[in-house]
Amino acid sequence: MMGFTGRSGKTDTPLAGKDALFLDLDGVIYRGPDPIDYAVESINQTALPVAYLTNNASRTPEQVADQLRGYGLELVPEHVVTSPQAAVALLKTMIPAASTVLVVGGEGLLREIAEAGFSITTSADDEPVAVVQGFSPEVGWPQLAEGSFAIQRDPSVVWVATNTDWTIPVQRGVAPGNGALVSAVHLAVGRLATFAGKPERAMFDVAARRMAVSTPLMVGDRLDTDIKGARAAGISSAVVLTGIDQAKQILAAGEDQRPDYILQDLRQLHLPYPEIIRSVDRDDVHTVEVGKAVVRRKGHVVRVARAGEKIDLLRAGAACIYDSGLKIFGLDVDPALYSDKG
Numbered sequence: 001m002m003g004f005t006g007r008s009g010k011t012d013t014p015l016a017g018k019d020a021l022f023l024d025l026d027g028v029i030y031r032g033p034d035p036i037d038y039a040v041e042s043i044n045q046t047a048l049p050v051a052y053l054t055n056n057a058s059r060t061p062e063q064v065a066d067q068l069r070g071y072g073l074e075l076v077p078e079h080v081v082t083s084p085q086a087a088v089a090l091l092k093t094m095i096p097a098a099s100t101v102l103v104v105g106g107e108g109l110l111r112e113i114a115e116a117g118f119s120i121t122t123s124a125d126d127e128p129v130a131v132v133q134g135f136s137p138e139v140g141w142p143q144l145a146e147g148s149f150a151i152q153r154d155p156s157v158v159w160v161a162t163n164t165d166w167t168i169p170v171q172r173g174v175a176p177g178n179g180a181l182v183s184a185v186h187l188a189v190g191r192l193a194t195f196a197g198k199p200e201r202a203m204f205d206v207a208a209r210r211m212a213v214s215t216p217l218m219v220g221d222r223l224d225t226d227i228k229g230a231r232a233a234g235i236s237s238a239v240v241l242t243g244i245d246q247a248k249q250i251l252a253a254g255e256d257q258r259p260d261y262i263l264q265d266l267r268q269l270h271l272p273y274p275e276i277i278r279s280v281d282r283d284d285v286h287t288v289e290v291g292k293a294v295v296r297r298k299g300h301v302v303r304v305a306r307a308g309e310k311i312d313l314l315r316a317g318a319a320c321i322y323d324s325g326l327k328i329f330g331l332d333v334d335p336a337l338y339s340d341k342g
Ligand SMILES: [Mg+2]
Pocket: 024, 025, 026, 027, 028, 220, 221, 222, 243
C-alpha cells in the first residue's frame, strides 16, 4: 500500500517511480458525452506512456482512439487496450493456434479473433473448440443459442467472455450488458465462463506487455473493476472521485479493492501526495493524520477529530479503517467521513 506508508513516506506525486499511466475511460476521462474537468490537460501533462483500458467490447481501438482524440488527447489505436484483446490473449493460452472459434459479439471482437489467426464460425455444427462472447447491440437469441449448443457439445470446449458488466448505460436508460447475456448462456449450459476484462488481470498484462512497462499506475473510478483488477495484476492503483465510486464505497472497500491513492480529480496526479501519519497512544487510540485532517479509532469506533480538506479527511478515514483489520459492518464510522455535505 504505497500511499499509506506512514511517517517515513515521502511526499512524492502518485506518478513518482511509475513508468506508465493506465487509464479507465468512463468516469475518468468522460461522463456520457462530456469530458471530465481537468482530465485531458492532466493526462497531456504527463511525460509517461499512457494506455487506455476499456471493458467495452463493441468498439474497435480505432473508434475509441477517435473519440479520445476528439477531447484533445494525443494517442494512436495501439494505446487502447480492449477486452476483446484480453480475450484473445487468454484464448491463445487455452487453445491451439488457428483453432475454430465461435464468436458471439460485434465487430471489435470479430476482428481481434480473426487477426489472431483463429478460424471464425457462427455455427455450433462446425465443432468450434472455443466460444468467445462479447457485447454487441446486434446479439440476439440465435447467437446465444449457438453459443450454448457449442459449449454443451463437449466439456473441453473453452468459453471466454470479454467482460462481466451487468448493465450498460445508454441514452434512453440502463440496458442489459454483457454480463447479463453471458448469464443467459450460463443458465442454459450450467457452466461458468472465463472472463477477460477488468477486474481480471489479462487486460493489465496485455497493456504492460505491449508498452514494455513494469510499474504503471492504474487510475479508475470503480473499485470492483479498475482497482480490483490492478491489484490482481500486482500494480499500483488510484481511485478518482469523478465517476461511480465515492467516499462511502472507498471506506467500505474489501481488502482486494483498496486503492493506493485517492484523488479528487486528475490534477492530483501531478501534486505531492500527502504523507499519511499514523500513531497509537497508550490507551490504544489509533490516530491517522493527513494534511490538517485527523481521524481516530478506538476499538470499533472511528471518529473525525479534525476535518481539514475533504479529500484528506477521506484519505485519513480510509487509512484508519483499512489499518483496523476490521470489516466495515463491524465498525461504527463517523458519518462526517462520507456525508455529501460540507
Ligand atoms: Mg469507469
